[in-house]
Amino acid sequence: xxxxxxxxxxxxxxxxxxxxxxxxxxxxxxxxxxxxxxxxxxxxxxxxxxxxxxxxxxxxxxxxxxxxxxxxxxxxxxxxxxxxxxxxxxxxxxxxxxxxxxxxxxxxxxxxxxxxxxxxxxxxxxxxxxxxxxxxxxxxxxxxxxxxxxxxxxxxxxxxxxxxxxxxxxxxxxxxxxxxxxxxxxxxxxxxxxxxxxxxxxxxxxxxxxxxxxxxxxxxxxxxxxxxxxxxxxxxxxxxxxxxxxxxxxxxxxxx
Numbered sequence: 001x002x003x004x005x006x007x008x009x010x011x012x013x014x015x016x017x018x019x020x021x022x023x024x025x026x027x028x029x030x031x032x033x034x035x036x037x038x039x040x041x042x043x044x045x046x047x048x049x050x051x052x053x054x055x056x057x058x059x060x061x062x063x064x065x066x067x068x069x070x071x072x073x074x075x076x077x078x079x080x081x082x083x084x085x086x087x088x089x090x091x092x093x094x095x096x097x098x099x100x101x102x103x104x105x106x107x108x109x110x111x112x113x114x115x116x117x118x119x120x121x122x123x124x125x126x127x128x129x130x131x132x133x134x135x136x137x138x139x140x141x142x143x144x145x146x147x148x149x150x151x152x153x154x155x156x157x158x159x160x161x162x163x164x165x166x167x168x169x170x171x172x173x174x175x176x177x178x179x180x181x182x183x184x185x186x187x188x189x190x191x192x193x194x195x196x197x198x199x200x201x202x203x204x205x206x207x208x209x210x211x212x213x214x215x216x217x218x219x220x221x222x223x224x225x226x227x228x229x230x231x232x233x234x235x236x237x238x239x240x241x242x243x244x245x246x247x248x249x250x251x252x253x254x255x256x
């Protein structure tokens with residue numbers, strides 16, 4: 001295991017793709033968590049004495065994964081999906097606001113997307129720096145690309161993106177200041193080695209804090225995490241994903 005303190009935006013830069021494994025729960029942060037994150041970023045943005053603000057860790061498997069190309073590293077996220085996804089929603093909302101603004105900004109919306117949301121030299125799914133599980137993937141992709149949403153969406157992704165867009169619209173803090181505030185975010189970059197570390201034990205330990213796992217989350221993780229990837233995918237597609245779709249985002253968390 002390698003753990004390094006790093007700037008969040010620098011962490012995202014470069015040709016890489018973060019994959020959320022199918023045994024992870026769907027995106028679940030509520031407006032409460034988003035509002036706390038927003039308030040923290042605003043405080044960092046307006047206070048020149050604040051040089052950095054810690055937002056948590058992102059843990060991923062560094063080795064043992066298929067490399068899509070010599071220049072693109074695919075990383076399987078073990079912990080940190082919620083904050084990583086939420087911060088990307090915020091960056092997407094910021095890019096959209098910069099594009100719509102009449103005032104010149106320190107950075108363009110295009111650069112925000114090319115640096116931190118997309119692998120600009122790739123196509124298809126490889127273009128996205130973050131690929132969520134099936135229930136969230138389409139909605140997240142449409143939000144990042146600013147495309148029309150489908151009939152069926154992931155409601156919390158849409159709600160939280162809308163929250164950030166509205167906060168950016170209403171705040172007296174300039175877009176440049178907001179960008180600087182996001183630039184002060186610090187994470188702990190935790191890279192695991194599949195040959196030496198046990199992702200399942202680390203996942204269970206890390207998820208003993210933060211937003212509680214539901215009974216459905218615990219059952220899904222127990223069943224899927226220890227299986228080979230192809231069998232994981234088959235069981236998830238044939239059994240688990242249909243249940244998630246039937247119950248819906250909130251019912252899924254309460255039916256078990």
